[in-house]
Amino acid sequence: MxxxxxxxxxxxxxxxxxxxxxxxxxANVVLLDEGDQAHRAARGNFGLVWLQGKGVxxxxxxxWSLHAGRVWPAFAARLSNAVSFDIGWRQPxxxxxxxxxxxLDKRRDVIARTRADGGxxxxxxxxxxxxxxxxxxxxxxxxxxxxxxxxxHVNPLHLLRALQQGFQDAGGRYRPGFRxxxxxxxRDGFKAVSRTGSVAGTRIALAAGLGAAKxxxxxxxxxxxxxxxxxxxxTERIKPFLPYxxxxxxxxxxxxxxxxxxxxxxxxDDGTDVPTAAALCRTAARxxxxxxxxxxxxxxxxxxxxxxxxxxxxxxSARFPxxxxxxxxxxxxxxxxxALEIGPSLAKGRLPEHLSSFTSGxxxxxQD
Amino acid sequence: MFTRIERGxxxxxxxxxxxxxxxxxxxxxxxxxxxxxLAAGVSHxxxxxxxxxxxxxxxxxxxxxxxxxxxxxxxxxxxxxxxASPGMIIKRQHGARTLG
Numbered sequence: 395m396x397x398x399x400x401x402x403x404x405x406x407x408x409x410x411x412x413x414x415x416x417x418x419x420x421a422n423v424v425l426l427d428e429g430d431q432a433h434r435a436a437r438g439n440f441g442l443v444w445l446q447g448k449g450v451x452x453x454x455x456x457x458w459s460l461h462a463g464r465v466w467p468a469f470a471a472r473l474s475n476a477v478s479f480d481i482g483w484r485q486p487x488x489x490x491x492x493x494x495x496x497x498l499d500k501r502r503d504v505i506a507r508t509r510a511d512g513g514x515x516x517x518x519x520x521x522x523x524x525x526x527x528x529x530x531x532x533x534x535x536x537x538x539x540x541x542x543x544x545x546x547h548v549n550p551l552h553l554l555r556a557l558q559q560g561f562q563d564a565g566g567r568y569r570p571g572f573r574x575x576x577x578x579x580x581r582d583g584f585k586a587v588s589r590t591g592s593v594a595g596t597r598i599a600l601a602a603g604l605g606a607a608k609x610x611x612x613x614x615x616x617x618x619x620x621x622x623x624x625x626x627x628x629t630e631r632i633k634p635f636l637p638y639x640x641x642x643x644x645x646x647x648x649x650x651x652x653x654x655x656x657x658x659x660x661x662x663d664d665g666t667d668v669p670t671a672a673a674l675c676r677t678a679a680r681x682x683x684x685x686x687x688x689x690x691x692x693x694x695x696x697x698x699x700x701x702x703x704x705x706x707x708x709x710x711s712a713r714f715p716x717x718x719x720x721x722x723x724x725x726x727x728x729x730x731x732x733a734l735e736i737g738p739s740l741a742k743g744r745l746p747e748h749l750s751s752f753t754s755g756x757x758x759x760x761q762d
Numbered sequence: 763m764f765t766r767i768e769r770g771x772x773x774x775x776x777x778x779x780x781x782x783x784x785x786x787x788x789x790x791x792x793x794x795x796x797x798x799x800l801a802a803g804v805s806h807x808x809x810x811x812x813x814x815x816x817x818x819x820x821x822x823x824x825x826x827x828x829x830x831x832x833x834x835x836x837x838x839x840x841x842x843x844x845x846a847s848p849g850m851i852i853k854r855q856h857g858a859r860t861l862g
Contacts, residue, residue, distance in 0.1 A: 633858045649858045684862035
């Protein structure tokens with residue numbers, strides 16, 4: 395049987411980033427990927443690296459996210475050097491549009507709370523005139539926006555491909571079609587068992603998104619994640635007109651325009667519906683009236699991986715040391731730190747110490 | 763490059779003509795714009811927004827978006843999914859469409 399330093403369960407953005415980081419740091423890693431039939435959030439992701447407002451009220455999460463944003467350029471450069479295609483990473487800054495003074499006041503409040511939490515991020519309020527100067531095509535209904543130069547965007551499919559390819563180029567073993575059914579704990583490590591075979595490793599990291607909850611309990615971990623559906627609409631290719639990341643409209647390097655995204659509780663149904671797509675299109679046309687003449691070519695639904703408080707879980711099993719839980723819903727934004735910091739740390743057999751507040755114990759009911 | 767299978771039947775002379783970049787193109791009732799252009803020997807319908815290379819219809823069933831043209835002033839139209847009609851003004855689609 396094959397034996398590795400580290401088994402990573404889950405070949406999506408989180409798992410591929412960890413595997414890439416651990417393998418390039420010198421560990422012998424196997425990445426077990428259920429495949430494209432899995433509920434893969436990376437497939438449906440909007441592609442934002444979004445920092446303004448992230449983690450407000452939760453300073454450790456805010457600091458971790460801001461750190462992720464600051465190391466993204468170095469991460470993107472390292473990844474881009476290793477592959478022959480453009481992963482679509484751009485950091486032009488991000489705009490969150492407001493349709494009323496009340497919405498603008500909420501953004502002012504986000505800025506104040508970010509300052510109060512010690513968040514080192516430049517966020518400014520743009521009024522209608524400021525915004526018009528940046529984007530002449532903006533609609534009359536938009537009264538302003540908040541802007542942060544730290545926000546960026548990337549093609550999530552190309553990011554995933556680059557991580558999987560980079561991982562294999564570094565000597566990592568990628569096993570597609572390997573759906574882990576059980577994890578067996580052994581004296582000197584773990585065994586991941588599928589219907590067709592098994593793989594052994596000294597350590598194991600569970601990064602299987604919505605599929606991880608059941609496996610986690612087998613190694614003394616808790617990953618109480620639930621699906622949240624997001625739908626996205628995409629248009630035909632249009633000449634570049636939007637050189638910024640925004641909260642609801644993103645123009646890809648290739649010219650398509652993504653309109654997103656919804657937040658729906660629909661269980662494991664990753665389908666689409668016309669009223670939701672229409673609402674996304676309406677919002678986009680309020681921001682850029684000219685978009686109303688664009689042709690929609692596709693829409694899709696995908697499932698976010700949500701913990702009860704929306705923050706990541708990073709945890710090593712107390713009962714079975716060497717088993718790790720890693721999950722979050724910001725697989726794109728946090729890809730940089732998963733790849734550059736958690737992966738190399740797992741290669742040494744531990745999680746970074748400063749992430750100790752991200753364990754699942756925070757969901758337990760405490761009685762004094 | 764392409765020839766019609768039904769060689770025998772003559773083209774109807776009832777005004778089934780469209781305009782492609784200033785040239786008059788005869789077609790048969792039921793032709794898509796892409797089929798009409800291919801049958802007339804026109805294969806350069808657009809240029810890619812990515813590398814500006816010339817492109818021709820490929821899938822002829824609405825999937826590949828290689829056959830985009832401008833039809834009566836509307837950009838990015840899928841010529842393989844659009845039925846040809848007399849008097850249509852067709853132009854090449856140069857790169858990505860513009861808005862507004």
